[in-house]
Amino acid sequence: MPIKLIVKNQDRCMNCATCVFVCSRELRGVLSVKHSAIRISRSGVGFKVTVCSGCEEPDCASACPYEALKPRSGGGVELLNPEKCEKCENRPCLNACSLKALQWDDERKRPIICIECGVCAKFCPHEVLYYGEDV
Amino acid sequence: MNGDILFINLTDGLSWVENRRELVDKCIGGSGLAINLLNELCPDGVDPFAPENPIILASGSFIGLYPACSKTIAMFKSPLTGNLGESHAGGKLGAAIRLAGYEAVVIIGASSKLVWIDIRDNGGVKVNGASSLKKMGGLNTIMALSESSSCGLQSIVAIGPAGENFVYYANVLVDGYNFFGRTGLGAVMGAKNLKAVRITGGGEISVKNLDAYKRVFEKIYEEVVKSGKMRKYHDLGTPQNVLTLNQIKALPTMNFKLGYFDYAEQISGEYFADNLLTRKNTCPLCPIGCKHVVILRSFFADEHEVESIEVGYDYEPIYALGSNLGVGNPMDVLKLRAVCDRYGLDAMMTGTMLAWATEAYEKGLIGLDETMVEPKWGNAEKYIEMIKHIMTMPNEFYLSMAQGKPYKNLGEEFLVAIGGNGLAGYHTGLAFIIGTAIGARHSHLSNAGYSLDQKLLGSTINPVNAVEALLKEETWRCVLECCGVCLFARDVYDKHMVLEALNTIGFNYDGESLEKIGRVAYGLKYKFKFKEGFKFQNLKIPKRIFETATANGIISPEDVKKALTVAEAKIKEIVKEATAQ
Missing domain, CATH: 3.60.9.10 (Aldehyde ferredoxin oxidoreductase, N-terminal domain)
Incomplete structure (x- = not known):
């Protein structure tokens, strides 16, 4: 079984947003929401955390007209040719993800890709996020 | 920065x-x-x-x-x-x-x-x-x-x-x-x-030495989550105080006439958590979840017509709208809290005023002409009507209620406020009263006199020593306030940890210069207070405080007087130091 990030206990989220900030720290070396691959929103009586599902056959990669996004072995995607994203106007990768888990980096004009590092799960106090075998 | x-x-x-x-x-x-x-x-x-x-x-x-x-x-x-x-x-x-x-x-x-x-x-x-x-x-x-x-x-x-x-x-x-x-x-x-x-x-916060910062972050995170130093806030939250204080006869009840409440069990942190708690909320980057929330449902008509709202509960509103008003039904406490929240009223001061009004009515100092409804210990429905009147101020009486003042100065000896601010829910003893009096914002959180009282439970508290300890605590808390540290995490952020965290993000302090920052902040607060006319000699401690036995017995007015004289001199020294900066 490959190791991956999964949302294990969605309803336990308190919106401490530690995952959001440590993610931006890993990806870009700063603390921010806009550089993070994770979003939290209100949902019913609680909160909903949205992360990349690490799909085996990712719709976002299939939708990429420039072959910039490629499926990664073990699930999810990697961004191989980010310079190709700069001229992409419609962002089909973002629209292709039904979960809306892909975010857009306005400054660098490319999608923000989850690198499956698992740091977010390490700092999740309620095991909403879990990094391990997908059972 | x-x-x-x-x-x-x-x-x-x-x-x-x-x-x-x-x-x-x-x-x-x-x-x-x-x-x-x-x-x-x-x-x-x-x-x-x-x-x-x-x-x-x-x-x-x-x-x-x-x-x-x-x-x-x-x-x-x-x-x-x-x-x-x-x-x-x-x-x-x-x-x-x-x-x-x-x-x-x-x-x-x-x-x-x-x-x-x-x-x-x-x-x-x-x-x-x-x-x-x-x-x-x-x-x-x-x-x-x-x-x-x-x-x-x-x-x-x-x-x-x-x-x-x-x-x-x-x-x-x-x-x-x-x-x-x-x-x-x-x-x-x-x-x-x-x-x-x-x-x-939508921007970002950057740190120069990212690796060092990550290490300190993780160290603090582990302390917060695993050390047990914040268990109280995570588990029952501040309402854990209800039974603890009731047991030592420090839970203010019916306008501080008593220090214990017969229905404390029903409005305790244990009761709320076991029976009503539906979720916990928290602040950014805080894994604790101290905000305890319930879904309050009420039937508004036959055929089970129902409405539901989320209400948070903490110790202070439970004391202010519960025990101190004789309200022992947990759902009633939540309803009162919800009304305060909806109108945008400080639940603590609202409770202080309602408790005063109930006693003034009981003693015949005011009547229905003023209150319009009959205030009665434990009757939440009447209090809900009165809270609405505080918000709309339909007569002179409620105008005075909305200003936090005793109507025509009646019964001011039992309006339980110091420096204009209604007291928090701790009838623990001398240190709490001195602490509230000398606290720059007259809050229990200024210097936690209630905590000192509980540490010294059963022993005689020397007023001069108490002033010393409270000033030390308040000036240190000023340091934490400068950093943005939640006071619930005060045991995690000791001086060593604060210094490490500060120096990692580019400040350059040692223990002494750090403590000085706290003293200066406190001194500048008092500089403002003095400038705006605050005088220790005008500070009135309501008589009620001296009438009801605290967890540490009856408070002596002479002790308070002595403490305030000593405190005034010391605070003026701190103001001088701060102003010289």
């Missing part, structure tokens, strides 16, 4: 940024920054409701960086105490301010019509009309202004109708679960015709 302060003048709608990096380096941020700005900007003797009274919202240097740090400091001149207005709120505000690129936001002037302010990073400030939000509760206002798809951290603060009506202890709701609860910031916003402020932090 870029040092940028955002100024907004509501009179002409203009906004600008001033860089005060030097000041931030000197005082860290938070309450140190806020009190410096307040002393600079607030004209001597200003009417708290005048446009010139500034509202300062200061973030702290740890906010958005370290776990359990999210306390934003509000400062202004208070209509309730007549001098320093100071209140601290959790929630997303401080992080949003920093992610928008600022250390603090200062609001001056007043609008001619009701408005709300929209602040975004890169300098975008827009003042919008708020006519459609008039008389709306804080939570509905926040829901109306909230943007779900924002790609930044968004925080919204809003007042309810009590703020629009200038109730002297109107509060400000922050993000739905947190409050600037005390000393009347809501009324000052109301006087500026300011319904709400929305801040969207």
Whole structure:
């Protein structure tokens, strides 16, 4: 079984947003929401955390007209040719993800890709996020 | 720490940024920054409701960086105490301010019509009309202004109708679960015709030495989550106090006439958590989840017609609207809290006034002509009606209630407030009373006298030693307030940890210079108080405090007098040191 990030206990989220900030720290070396691959929103009586599902056959990669996004072995995607994203106007990768888990980096004009590092799960106090075998 | 302060003048709608990096380096941020700005900007003797009274919202240097740090400091001149207005709120505000690129936001002037302010990073400030939000509760206002798809951290603060009506202890709701609860910031916003402020932090916070910062972050995170130092706040939350205090006869009951409540079990943290708790909320980067929330459902007609709302519960509102009003039904306590929240009233001061009114009515000092409904210990329905009257002020009596004053000075000996601020729920002993009296914001959180009383339970408390200990505690707490540390995490952030965390993000302090920062912040708070007419000799301790036995027995008025004399001299020394900076 490959190791991956999964949302294990969605309803336990308190919106401490530690995952959001440590993610931006890993990806870009700063603390921010806009550089993070994770979003939290209100949902019913609680909160909903949205992360990349690490799909085996990712719709976002299939939708990429420039072959910039490629499926990664073990699930999810990697961004191989980010310079190709700069001229992409419609962002089909973002629209292709039904979960809306892909975010857009306005400054660098490319999608923000989850690198499956698992740091977010390490700092999740309620095991909403879990990094391990997908059972 | 870029040092940028955002100024907004509501009179002409203009906004600008001033860089005060030097000041931030000197005082860290938070309450140190806020009190410096307040002393600079607030004209001597200003009417708290005048446009010139500034509202300062200061973030702290740890906010958005370290776990359990999210306390934003509000400062202004208070209509309730007549001098320093100071209140601290959790929630997303401080992080949003920093992610928008600022250390603090200062609001001056007043609008001619009701408005709300929209602040975004890169300098975008827009003042919008708020006519459609008039008389709306804080939570509905926040829901109306909230943007779900924002790609930044968004925080919204809003007042309810009590703020629009200038109730002297109107509060400000922050993000739905947190409050600037005390000393009347809501009324000052109301006087500026300011319904709400929305801040969207779309920027970033960077740290020079990322690896060192990550190590310190993890160390603090582990302490917060695993050490047990914050278990109380995580588990039952502050309502854990109900049974603890009741057991030592320190739970104020029916306007401090008693120190224990027969129905304490029913309104205890244990009862709420076991039977009613539905969720916990928390602040950015805080894994604790101290905000305990229940879904309060009520049937409003036959055939099980039902309405439900979320209500938070904490110790202080449980004491203020529960035991101190003789209300022993937990659902009634929640209903009272919900009404205060909807109107935007500080639940603590509201409880203080209702308790006073009930006793004044009981003693025949006031009658139905004044109160319009019959106040009665334990009768929540009557209190709900009275709370509405406090918000609308239909007669002279309720005008005085809304100002936090005893009507025609009747029964002032049992209006349980010090320095204008209603007492918190700890009838623990001498240290609590001295602590509230000398606390710069007359709050139990200023210096935790209640905690000292409990540590010294059963022993004789020397008033002079108590002053010494309380001043030491309060000046240290000022350091934590400058950083933005939540006081619930005070055991995690000891001096060693604060120094390590500070120095990792680019400040350069040692133990001595750090302590000095706290003393200076405290001294500057008192500088403001003295400037605005605060005098120790005018500080009245209500007689009731000396009549009811505390957990440590009867408090002697001579001890309090002695303590205040000693404290005054010491505080004046601290002011001198702070002013010399």
